[in-house]
Amino acid sequence: MEIVEDVVIVGAGVxxxxxxxxLHRLGIRSLVLESSDKLRITGFAFTTWSNAWKALDAIGI
Known part of the structure; x- marks a missing residue:
């Protein structure tokens, strides 16, 4: 019997x-909800600590 797990994620930020x-790479389906009706076309700066970089690297980003 297949177990299906549905996850709702609020916010389409980082x-x-x-x-x-x-979750997708683990085979778990998710739905991302975002309140903004437009994509932001301007740039932004992204700063993070070394542990966050390690976590992003671990999932292939």
């Missing part, structure tokens, strides 16, 4: 999309 990708 954390939400990374969580969705990680």
């Amino acid at each position: 954390a939400g999309l990374t969580t969705s990708l990680g």
Whole structure:
């Protein structure tokens, strides 16, 4: 019997999309919800600590 796990992720920021990708690679379906109706077309700076880089690297980002 197959177990299906559905996960709803609120927010399509770095954390939400990374969580969705990680779950996908584990075979778990997820739905990402975002309140903004438009994609931001301007750039932004992304700063993080070394442990966060290691976590992102571990899931292939």
